[in-house]
Amino acid sequence: MASSFPIDTAQASFSLTLFHRMNRRALSVLFFILAIGVGWYFMFGMNAQADRDRAAARNVTPLLKEDLTTKGLKLGAPVFIRAFKEERKVELWIQETGKKTFALFRTYRVAASSGDLGPKFAEGDRQVPEGFYFVPPSQMNPNSRFHLAFNVGYPNAYDRAHGRHGTAIMIHGSDVSTGCLAMTDPKIEEIYTLCDAAHRGGQKFFRVHLFPFRMTTERMFLARDSPWYSFWKNLETGYQWFEQKKIPPNATVQDKKYHFGY
Numbered sequence: 595m596a597s598s599f600p601i602d603t604a605q606a607s608f609s610l611t612l613f614h615r616m617n618r619r620a621l622s623v624l625f626f627i628l629a630i631g632v633g634w635y636f637m638f639g640m641n642a643q644a645d646r647d648r649a650a651a652r653n654v655t656p657l658l659k660e661d662l663t664t665k666g667l668k669l670g671a672p673v674f675i676r677a678f679k680e681e682r683k684v685e686l687w688i689q690e691t692g693k694k695t696f697a698l699f700r701t702y703r704v705a706a707s708s709g710d711l712g713p714k715f716a717e718g719d720r721q722v723p724e725g726f727y728f729v730p731p732s733q734m735n736p737n738s739r740f741h742l743a744f745n746v747g748y749p750n751a752y753d754r755a756h757g758r759h760g761t762a763i764m765i766h767g768s769d770v771s772t773g774c775l776a777m778t779d780p781k782i783e784e785i786y787t788l789c790d791a792a793h794r795g796g797q798k799f800f801r802v803h804l805f806p807f808r809m810t811t812e813r814m815f816l817a818r819d820s821p822w823y824s825f826w827k828n829l830e831t832g833y834q835w836f837e838q839k840k841i842p843p844n845a846t847v848q849d850k851k852y853h854f855g856y
Contacts (some may be wrong), residue, residue, distance in 0.1 A: 595814065601629070601658045604607065606637065607834065613805070629719075645844060646737065646741070646742065647734075647736035647742060647786060647787075647790060650742060650783035650786060650787055651787045653783060654783050654784050654787050655669065655787060657711070658784060658787065658788065661699075665697065665699060666690065666691060666697075666714060667688045667690065667691065668691055669788070669791050670791045670792060670795030671688050671690075671691065671792065671795060672688070672689040672696075672792050672797040672800065673686060673687065673688055673689075673788055673789055673792040673797070673800045674686075674687040674688075674800060674801050675687070675765075675785075675789075675801070675803070676700065676802075676803045676804075676805065676836075677704070677765075677775060677802070677803070677804050677805065678805050678806075678807055678810075679707065679711060679722055679804070679805070679806050679807065680711060680806060680807035681807060681808060682703060682707065683701055683702070683703065683704065684701070684702045684704060684765070684775060684785070685698060685700070686698075686700045686702070686785060686788060687842075688788070695839075695840040695841055696842065697840075700784065702777055702781050702785065703781075704775050704777065705768075705769040705771075705776045705777055705778045705781075706768075706770050706771040707722050707771050707774070707775050708720040708722070708768050708771055708772050708773055709721035709722050709773065711756065711807070711820075711822070712724070712820075712821075713840075714748065714753075714760055714763070715758050715760075716758065716760060717759060717760040717761060718760075719760075719773070720772055721773060722763070722773055722775060722804065723746070723749075723753070723760075723763055723804055724804050724805060724806055724825075724829060725748075725750060725752055725791065725799030725803075725804060725829065725845075725852070726748040726750065726752075726801065726803050726804075726832055726845035727744065727748060727750055727802045727803070727804065728799040728800065728801050728802065729744050729747060729789070729799055729800050729802055730793075730798060730799040731793045732746075733745040733747060733791060734789070734793070735764070738766055738767070739764035740764070740767045740768040740770075740774075740776065741766065741767030741768060741779045742767050742780075742782045742786040743764040743765065743767065743782070744764065744765055744766075744785065744786065745762060745764055746787065746802045746804070747802070748760060748762050748763040750847075751847040752847045752851075752852060755847055755850045756850060760773070765777060765782070765785065765802070766782060767779040767781075767782035767783075792818055793845075801842045803832065803833070803836070803842070805829060805833060806822070806826060806829075808833075809829065809830040809833040809834070814826065814827070814830060815825075828851055828852050829852070829855060831852070832845055832854050835854050843855065843856070844856060
């Protein structure tokens with residue numbers, strides 16, 4: 595049936611054209627605003643992130659240098675990290691000037707972690723790993739959503755040999771954690787600055803040893819009935835190596851076990 599209302603085709607065409615022009619203009623304005631926003635982020639936002647580690651270094655370096663000098667140590671010397679889950683402590687050791695041995699510089703309280711004593715097995719199990727890891731410059735993250743962070747390198751060769759998996763196990767800032775070690779922002783600024791300075795000073799990687807607890811004879815005796823006792827005995831060998839020599843051992847994996855040497 596024909597429409598009872600006449601249609602002015604010229605007017606309809608004009609209205610449609612005007613509508614398209616207005617839409618194009620609105621889209622042009624929208625794209626312009628988005629372009630400005632993206633440009634601002636890349637010019638300022640990313641620069642702010644990239645400068646975060648440098649800003650942290652400016653904040654903490656004067657006091658670090660003062661305390662290092664007091665102990666006869668230097669900023670930029672090789673570093674070594676040990677962490678103890680039960681005690682909730684992270685130790686930062688620095689190589690002594692003119693020696694191969696390391697001296698304890700700082701002991702930090704872990705602000706937050708998760709899981710129980712024992713190894714990490716899989717993504718999402720909330721466990722902090724236990725074992726011997728290392729961190730090259732590529733694993734440093736100055737743009738972390740937890741202020742500053744570095745990836746400890748889980749899973750390592752031992753973990754993979756035992757079918758363990760997971761990703762992004764970090765030591766980082768903030769005071770919340772799922773499977774990582776959260777140190778708070780002020781503390782991670784010190785830790786990150788010392789580690790970054792060591793890389794810049796020529797250390798190709800620094801070692802991070804993660805233990806369930808301080809592996810003394812007394813504490814190991816208390817753990818004798820644990821299902822992880824044989825695993826912990828293997829870790830204890832590396833722990834005692836450093837306790838006796840004050841030089842971090844080179845941990846390799848053979849027959850699904852850690853072996854230690856220089």
